Every structure is written in C-alpha cells, then in structure tokens.
Amino acid sequence: MMTASEIRQHFLDFFQSKGHTIVSSAPIVVKNDPTLLFTNAGMNQFKDYFLGNKKAPYNRVADTQKCLRVSGKHNDLEEVGVDTYHHTMFEMLGNWSFGDPENAVAGYFKSEAIAWSWELLTEIYKIDKERLYVTVFEGDVKENIPASSIALAEWKKIVAEDHIVYGNKKDNFWEMGDTGPCGPCTEIHVDCRSAEERNKIPGRELVNKDHPQVIEIWNNVFIQYNRKKDGTLEPLPAKHVDTGMGFERLVRVLQNKQSNYDTDVFSGTIEAIEKISGQKYQALDDKESIAFRVLADHIRAISFTIADGQLPSNTGAGYVIRRILRRAVRYYYSYLHYKQPLLFQLVPVIAKQFEKVFPELNQQTDFVGKVIKEEEDAFLRTLDKGLKKIDGIIDQAKEAKKQIISGTDAFELLDTFGFPIDLTRLIAQENNLSVDEEGFENEMKIQKERSRAATALDTEDWQTINEGNSNGFTGYNELEIESKILKLRKVKGKGKELYQIVLEKTPFYAESGGQIGDTGTLTINNQVINIIDTKKENDLIIHFTENIPSQLHGDVKVSVNKDRRKSISIHHSVTHLMHAALRNVLGNHVSQKGSLVNEEQLRFDFSHFAKVSDDELSRVEKMVNQKIRENIPVVIQSMNKEDAIAMGAMALFGEKYSDTVRVVVMDPNYSIELCGGSHVGNTGEIGFFKIKHESAVAAGVRRIEAVSGKAAEMLIMEQSEELKSINDLLKNPKNLSKAIENLQAENNSLAKRIEALEAHQLVGVRNELLQKDLVINQVNFIGEIVEVPSADALKKLCFDIKHHLTNHLIVLCSNIGGKAYVAVGVSESAITSKNLDASKIIKEIVGPAIIGGGGGQKTLATAGGQETGNFQKIIANIKSLL
RNA sequence: GGGGAAUUAGCUCAGUUGGCUAGAGCGCUUGCAUGGCAUGCAAGAGGUCACCGGUUCGACUCCGGUAUUCUCCA
Secondary structure, eight states: OOHHHHHHHHHHHHHHHHHOEEEEOOOSSOOOOOTSBOOOOOGGHHHHHHHSSSSSSSSSSEEEEEEOOOOSSTTTTOOOTSSSSSOOOEEEEEEEEEEOTOOTSOOOOOHHHHHHHHHHHIIIIIOOOGGGEEEOOOBBBTBOOOOOOOHHHHHHHHGGGGGEEEEOEEEEEEESSSSEEEEEEEEEEEEEHHHHHHHHHGGGGGGTTTTTTEEEEEEEEEEEEEEEETTTTEEEEEEEEEEEEEHHHHHOOOOOOSSSSTTTTTEEEHHHHHHHHHHOOOOSSSSSHHHHHHHHHHHHHHHHHHHHTTOOOSHHHHHHHHHHHHHHHHHHHHHSOOSSSOGGHHHHHHHTTEEEEOOOHHTHHHHHHHHHHHHHHHHHHHHHHHHHHOOOOOOOHHHHHHSSSSSHHHHHHHHHHHHOOHHHHHHHHHHEEEEEEEHHHHHHHHHHHHHHHHHEEEEOOESSSSOSSOOBBBBTTTTTEEEEEEEEEEEEEEEEEEEEEESBBBOOBBBTBBOOOOOOOEEEEEEEEEEEEEEEEEEEEEEEEEOOOOOOEEEEEEEEEEHHHHHHHHHHHHHHHHHHHHEEEEETTEEEEEEEOSOOEEEEEEEEEEOOOOOHHHHHHHHHHHHTTTTBBBEEEEEEEHHHHHHOOOOOOOOOSSSEEEEETTTTEEEEEEEEEEOOOGGGGGOOOEEEEEEEEETEEEEEEEHHHHHHHHHHHHHHHHOOOOOTTTTOOOOHHHHHHHHHHHHHHHHHHHHHHHHHHHHHHHHHHHHHHHHHTTTEEEEEEESOOOHHHHHHHHHHHHHHSSSSSEEEEETTTTOOOOOOOOOOOHHHHHHOHHHHHHIIIIIIHTEEEEEEOSSEEEESSSSSSTTHHHHHHHHTOO
C-alpha cells in the first residue's frame, strides 16, 4: 500500500516528467485580494495569469496547495467531522498550463490534460478502469455555449462509452466568480463500492449524486471564456488548463478505506487524541466519534494558518480561525469530557508529519502551540462565564414555569457572551427545557442581514481607456512621472462612491508589507484629481479617487505626496533597524508577526514570550539611535531568493516570495531583510527614534509603537513643553515626581480634615436641634431651618438626629446656594403608629411648595427645588400631621 | 466594516422600576487566642462606581460621546 507521502510524491514526479515546474504551496492566508480570506483552491496563486494581469514565468506548473474552506455550497463548517470526507483544511494537487497567445506551443490544452490524468490514475496509481467515470459538459442552449466536443472525443479514445456521463452547467462549467475567467470542465469520479453493490446499480447512475462511495476525485477545467458583468461571455486570447485533485480523497481511494480519517493522513493525530483523552476512536456516527474527527481535522487548519502568520482575532481571517478552534474545543469539552486545553498538545504531531512538505509549521511549533493554548484557555473562561449566565436564565424560566428558553435569550448568550448554541441546547435538555429554535434563527438572520447591508459593495465593469499592459511601479526612484490611464471603474459602498484607476506605470506605492498606500495627485489637461489611497488587488496597483477627470485619454502627470512618502519611508527604514535591535537585545526567536507603517508612526508585532522590560526597551532605543547616527547607506538590490537567504536575509512566514527578491541591507552585519517597501538613502535621514508604547496582542506576541523623523520631533516637543509647564506650576522643584507625591499626600490629608471638621460642625448643629425637640402626641418633632454646606450634609445631619431619637418626625430645610433642600426623617415606630411616610410627605407636601421634587425611603427622603421662601409653611404643614 | 455587552475595594463579583450614609467573599493591616503551623476571634484601612458631557431637585443607576476589554455577524 502506498503511503500518503508516496502518493503525493508520485503526483509531483509524474508532472515533472511531463515538463512541469514544481512550485511550493502559497500561504494559506491570502493577502491583497479583497474577495478572498484564505486560499480555497490550487489556482488562487495563479489568478493573475488567468486574469491577464501578469505573464506567467513558466507555462507548465504543478504543486500541492494548502487550502481552507469553511463555507460554500458543499462545505459548511458545521458539517465537517459529521461525515467522513469533508475538511476545513485540505491539500489540493494540481497541474496547470498557462496559455500564451504569442507562443502557441508553450502550453497544452484539452487532449494532453485528459490523456495525462488517465495515465496517472490508471498506470501510476493503478486504479481499476472499471471503477472510473468521467463527465463531459453537455452545452447550454440558454447561454449559447456549445457542448465539449473536443473533450468528448479525447475521452472516447481511452474510456468505454458507458463510463462517460454528460453534465449540465452546474456540474461541468466552472466560474471563478460572478465575473472573470471561466470555462467547461471534465471531472473524474471513482466508484468505491463493493462488487455486489456495483452489480445492483451501475456506477454511472450515482455520479454527482452525493453518494459517499461514488466520489469526484479530479476536476480538469479548461479556461477559455471571460464573463462580463452583463453576463455575456467573450473568448479569451489565451486558453489555460486548471486542475485540482483532493489529496485526502485520493489517499482514501488508493488505500482502500471507507473514510478519509482511516488513512495515514489522519491516523497519527487520532492516535494522539486517544492517548490524551484516554478514549478510543470507534469510527461511528456517534458524538464521540464525530469529536475525534472534528479535532483531527481542525487542528490542521488552525496550526497551518497560525504558522502562516494569521493569529486568531475577533475580525476577518483571524475570526475564522478562532471559530474553528472554538468548535474543536466545544467538541472535546462536551463529548470527550476533557475540560482543559487539548489542541495545543497535537501541534508537535502535525508538525512532524508535515515536516518535509510544509516545513513552516515544524519551524515554529513552540510559538504555534502557545498561541493555541492561550486561545483554548480564553475560550474555556468564556464558557465558564456563559454557564453562570445560562444558570440564571434557567432559574428564571423555572420560576415562570416555562418549558422553553426563548430565542432572544439563546441568541443573547451566543451574541454577547459567546456561548455556543449547541451547548445551550445540551444544558436546556439536562434541565428538561427546550430552546425556541425559530426565534433564535430569526435573530441570527436579522444580524446577518444587518452585517451584509453594511458591507455591500457594488463594483462595476472595468472600462478600458487605453490598451496596454500595466508594467508596474516606478516609485522607488521617481515620485512624479508621465503615464496613461489604462482602465477605470466605479465602486459603490457605504454610501460612498469611489473610482478605481489603473495606470500604465505608476510611482504610487500600493499598501502592502505593512506600508500604507501613497496619496498624491493626477493631472490631465490642467485638471488636478486627488488620489486618496493606493491598494493592490493581487498584483494590480489600483488608485482610488473621488472623481474622474473630464478628459481620460492622453498623457497624465501623476505625482506622489513627497513629504508624506518621506515620513513613511523613515518609519519603514527604522522598523528594520528596530527589528534587528530587538533580535540583538531579546534573542533570535524574535520574528515579525505583523507591521503597520504610516506617516505618523510605526507599529511592529513580533514573537516574544514575556513583557519587554523598560530596560530592554531603552537598550533597543539606544541601539537604533546609534545606527541612525552612524549614517549607514541603505543598499537595495535584487537577487536570487536562495542567494538572499544564504546571505542571512530574514524572510517572513506566510509571505509569498518570487524567485527574484528585493533585499534591503543596512550594514551587512546588522540588518538584511527581504522587503518591497520604500526606504531612505542613509539611516541618518531618520533623525531620531523613540518608542511610545509596548503591549501584548496575543499569547507570545508583543507590540511596539514608535516614532521617528518629524513625528518623533513633534512627540518630544509636546512632552517637553508639558513637562516645562508642570515644572513652572510647581515653581521648578528639585525633584518633580517627589513634589507631586507630596502634593497628592497633602491633598489627601486636607480632604480628610475637611471631612472631619464638617462632621464635627454637624455634631454642634445636631445638639442644638435636639434642644428644640417638641413632643406632640408621643412623637418627637423637630422642624428647623438650618445652615449646612451641602445637600449631602443635610442628609447626614438628619441621619445623625435619627440615631438620637427613637420615636420621631424630623423636617430639616436649608438654603444652599440659592436652592431649596429639604430632608424628612421618620422612625419605624411613627410609620406604623401615625401612618407616616417620608417619601409621601416629600412628594405631596414638600415638592410643590419648593417648586421641585424628590423621593426616598419611608424612613428618610430628600427633595430639592427653586423656591426657598416657604420653609416655615412646610414645617407647619408637616407638624400638623401629628 | 456592522451589531450586542462589560468596566464598582488589591482580586472575584452583588447592587431589581433614579433617592439604602455604595456592599459581600478572598486578600491586606493591627490586636487577641494557640508551643509553632494550619487556623480561629475581633477591630480597621482600602472607592473619582473607567473617563467626558447631558437630563434631573438628586445619577453607580437614564441618555450621548470617548477609551479599554469581551462577544457575534460580514
């Protein structure tokens, strides 16, 4: 039996023998593509070749690609692990031909692709031909697309006719999206059923019918059309082959297993889970078995994504990772009854298994494991809090004699406290309650619609202005050039309307590698248009404007905002100096995990497992400033990737580098980095470097924010001015912080003394008032106008008197700052014997008389108002109640 | 990007229609008890109720904004 690694290797060797270049997998996390968070197919990294944005360096390519799918018609996250053949992360084996209109013999098309796929499956992998079925596009009358006659003819040469199935547009016409490259495809399916079953129903009747044993393993797409926004198709000048074969499925077929999880792709992980949890994997449909499959699947997705630089977070791609991880935690928590972090223990197993194919994980097992453990801990804490909340909800439901947890409550538990709905269901069941599923779904629907409406984006078709290739970026050396507008389109979203413009060549740096996009102007025919941002879509540089020039053809002058670019370059260059200094001071485990460079500051995230101490920060600052003063020339050169790595250049995990890389050197013994950003000519231009802030972003990741150049100057100026004015206020003391400490202490003790004095004063007033005590019908009555400093003191005074009189009614009035304040106190005994109520007295008698209002308890109530002339009347009125 | 929530003593948290002199447990200080420890008893200190504004006679409580954190959706 072939092992999984042998199967993978045979694929790559086979296509190498057919003239293909083997390339490495692109990172699983996608950057610079607004339509995609993760690589979800082998062709993603070649998208620009299909779109015609870029020319392919090789015409024939093959690889195995890490892919991630968590949504889509056939792969909902909630389904993974329930069956035995869907995955979040999977490997896609693929071979490609990139057509070249000028060199017809370079690539290949339908006949070769079909012949080779058959050869590989039947001769190398030795799959029984009787078990294989192929599908061919039958054509579409409505869209006027002809049937695939060439593909059919090719298949007929090698496959029996009753093994050819015709497919409609849904199954046999592939599209990249609503618009863009597309074309017919031909699929290869395998029938893995027993001989007996195959005799009963022929396999061809089960193709594309979602039968778990009759499955598609390979799809060959022939890209020959471009779909425009109005829905029409136009033929492409260059035709391409794009194929994809699910690796895990292929292994299952070749190893003759019932389930992907029984192959050696997953068996090692499952054994490890058995060892940790002390339970045995049964390969059934029960919750325990599902839990095993969920863990074995999810840990791969989580580990490789983090290794490629995407940390779990509460937004975007990071949130998808968090969700996958939490789903795994839920399963071991509920069904394997394991209540501590588990997943992180599997990282070394996966890392070892993929050491040769995807080494990026094995190179950082510690880091990935720590990040995962921290996430697991955090979620277990969230679960704890949610458990408390749901207890309260259940108590309430029981008290109200309800059998049901409302949809709103269930939704609130999820939405606000992150408590998963399946756990709510489980706990409800244990308490003989059910969950209002309809209400919950409804709330969920409302939330989804709201989010969708907020991000709706309407993109129109590109409008071609001038023919030509966009051949790129000139802005490393020139910031102002003459160019031409190639194409533009309108984009609507969030109530704003923007235009995207592509230029023949441009000095504008598009946001990437953490460096923010340039701004500037575009001038045509004396009309000046502001360029407000520059971004990349794959490798296409797109300029954003709020309006378009009235004349579009002809030469345009484009110029970058130079001052802003200078500040950005300063911050980018100093980031390199700081990165090197961090490695010097903290150690070589420091590696970049993210960065943001703009004109105002730099932000740098890096792996490090402890807080960076003040001392270490100041050593970093000193080292960087030393390097600035050395005024080192910044040397930038292009070279072969291998040579650059050999030179000691730092490459980042999760970055896709081409064979020729740009290397930025600031003193060959100090800092060498692969980098596409803009830089200063000499480090002296940076001027000065100052760290503003150090903080944590995730387990094992620290963040430093710092400034240089003008921004640093501004910061220091502001700080020293602030310091000066503080010094002035304190009459330039010898020791500033000591002086402030003294002030604070003095302020504290003065406040205490005032409090004591006021209390003492009130004692005097209280004693005077006690002298004026009248006994009316066995109740002690005190009704007086007093002078007190505050409404609070009036209340205190009232309490104080209450403590000295048992059976009482007290009315205290005071004019404080021109406003009327009244407090009424009644003893418990008077409440019952005389049917008195302080709050009622305040509301009915006092409130109207002082033109105000108030309230409180039966025993003590207070009021405030505008009218201070009616105090005697109020006292008399209340007295008469006795 | 769009929602929901949280922020009260050193820590974990109560505070139920706006008015209780803002509380509990743990921790801390002091004293007492015990040969010592574990501990027990008693007293005490400790709060800008995140911050800024508004409504109100009165705001921890209601409204708006800011910051930080959590959480869901895209």
